[in-house]
Amino acid sequence: MDNSLFKQSAIKSGLISKTQIEKVIEKVESDDDAIIAATLVKSGLITEYQAQQLHAGRTKLTLGPYLITDWIGQGGMGQVFKAVHNVMGRECAVKVLPLEKSTALSRDSFAREIRLQAGLDCPYVVRAFDAGQDGNVHYLVTEYIPGTDLRKLVRRGGALSMSHAALVVSQAARGLQYAHDIGLIHRDVKPGNILVTPDGRAKVSDIGLATWSMGLDDDPRAGKIVGTADYLSPEQIRNPRSIGPASDIYSLGCTLYYTVTGKVPFPGGDSKSKCKRHCEQTPWHPRKFAPDLSEDFVDTIADMMEKDPARRIASAAEVAERLESWCTTSFEVDRPIERQAWTAPPIGIESEEGAASVEGASETSRPPKAGEDGGDENAQLSSLGSGAASGPSDSQLPPLLDQPVDPAMARRRRRPFPIGFFVGLLLGILIGGLTALFSVREYLAP
Ligand SMILES: Nc1ncnc2c1ncn2[C@@H]1O[C@H](COP(=O)(O)OP(=O)(O)O)[C@@H](O)[C@H]1O
Numbered sequence: 001m002d003n004s005l006f007k008q009s010a011i012k013s014g015l016i017s018k019t020q021i022e023k024v025i026e027k028v029e030s031d032d033d034a035i036i037a038a039t040l041v042k043s044g045l046i047t048e049y050q051a052q053q054l055h056a057g058r059t060k061l062t063l064g065p066y067l068i069t070d071w072i073g074q075g076g077m078g079q080v081f082k083a084v085h086n087v088m089g090r091e092c093a094v095k096v097l098p099l100e101k102s103t104a105l106s107r108d109s110f111a112r113e114i115r116l117q118a119g120l121d122c123p124y125v126v127r128a129f130d131a132g133q134d135g136n137v138h139y140l141v142t143e144y145i146p147g148t149d150l151r152k153l154v155r156r157g158g159a160l161s162m163s164h165a166a167l168v169v170s171q172a173a174r175g176l177q178y179a180h181d182i183g184l185i186h187r188d189v190k191p192g193n194i195l196v197t198p199d200g201r202a203k204v205s206d207i208g209l210a211t212w213s214m215g216l217d218d219d220p221r222a223g224k225i226v227g228t229a230d231y232l233s234p235e236q237i238r239n240p241r242s243i244g245p246a247s248d249i250y251s252l253g254c255t256l257y258y259t260v261t262g263k264v265p266f267p268g269g270d271s272k273s274k275c276k277r278h279c280e281q282t283p284w285h286p287r288k289f290a291p292d293l294s295e296d297f298v299d300t301i302a303d304m305m306e307k308d309p310a311r312r313i314a315s316a317a318e319v320a321e322r323l324e325s326w327c328t329t330s331f332e333v334d335r336p337i338e339r340q341a342w343t344a345p346p347i348g349i350e351s352e353e354g355a356a357s358v359e360g361a362s363e364t365s366r367p368p369k370a371g372e373d374g375g376d377e378n379a380q381l382s383s384l385g386s387g388a389a390s391g392p393s394d395s396q397l398p399p400l401l402d403q404p405v406d407p408a409m410a411r412r413r414r415r416p417f418p419i420g421f422f423v424g425l426l427l428g429i430l431i432g433g434l435t436a437l438f439s440v441r442e443y444l445a446p
């Protein structure tokens, strides 16, 4: 058995013993790391993600008692991993606060998120299980929601029908009503914070940015706009301190608009311009993008997005009731929404998106992108993971931040429309046609 980086890392990580590796070598009659890794993955001893990490020489694959099995995504607050508890074996999602962001403020904000989520118990809200600290890393453990989130669902498969949108958004409304009943305002309602399971159950996540609607004073971010500009309510823009449940209803209205049209209400422009338009303008009629929407459905979106909070639909429960009449079909997410196996990022290569990280989950200072249709709330992947360039590190989590959040999208961007090919083809047809025409005329000429 050679002493390759993969084998060393596998043993050091504690995932695989030397004897197990020797047995695999004997079985496959090869000392090749790729073959050994594939066999270990196939036998269920390690996951694909763990194999990639071990190949890269990363051996710290635990957080407290949680064994990291996969990378789920990058959010404004930190990275999200799939993990299992080493004793209970329960699958869960672990959200970490990256070392680079461990300022007193972000730690406080994270601690607040943990305390708030721990108290929530509703089928329409992502459940918190545990929280802890491993070295410098603080983490929150929540239930793992298989499937996707509403933003990814729309980006990958297009706008939803009225009945599917109503099913998802009405469940989110019930989750919000639960939060409002106990005095919490979400403040960051957006498609990315509505998780959807393959059988169409929806749960609101990240009530962490919420602050107790009374007692905002002890929240250092209460005076700031918290959330994505695409879904901010006019009153949240004017005075973030004085918002109530109605503000979440406006954001949920923008979310519903996005869900059925595939467009954010105020696309293009920078955050400042979006905020101005939330306060002063009405969006394009949703039927411009989704001609089949019924008048009643459009009215419901409009009543949720009413600029004056006093005239808006009064409660999230009423939103759920209004949407009920469209909840006629069950929602089987028929698209392949299982997350793809992530390829290990090339170490040292930065994300295409650049380093536009912003404090906490606030995305209002994100630079605008040309042609942006919104629903782009996670597009500002930070390149905090520059630690990856320094190679194997045991002191921190596998730094995967140099990976695009949605490789499919990244691939699409890299492959431009093959205009040259089509122009060439057209010219070919034209020249061929003319040549044929002239030969026919010559032939027919007297
Ligand atoms: N409990 C969970 N179960 C499964 N996936 C999750 C869970 N929480 C978050 N995710 C996924 O991880 C991604 C990043 O999440 P998050 O950090 O909450 O992002 P953001 O700060 O933009 O809200 C989300 O888009 C979502 O798809």
Ligand SMILES: [Mg+2]
Pocket (backbone or CB within 6 Å): 075, 192, 193, 205, 206
């Ligand atoms: Mg989130």
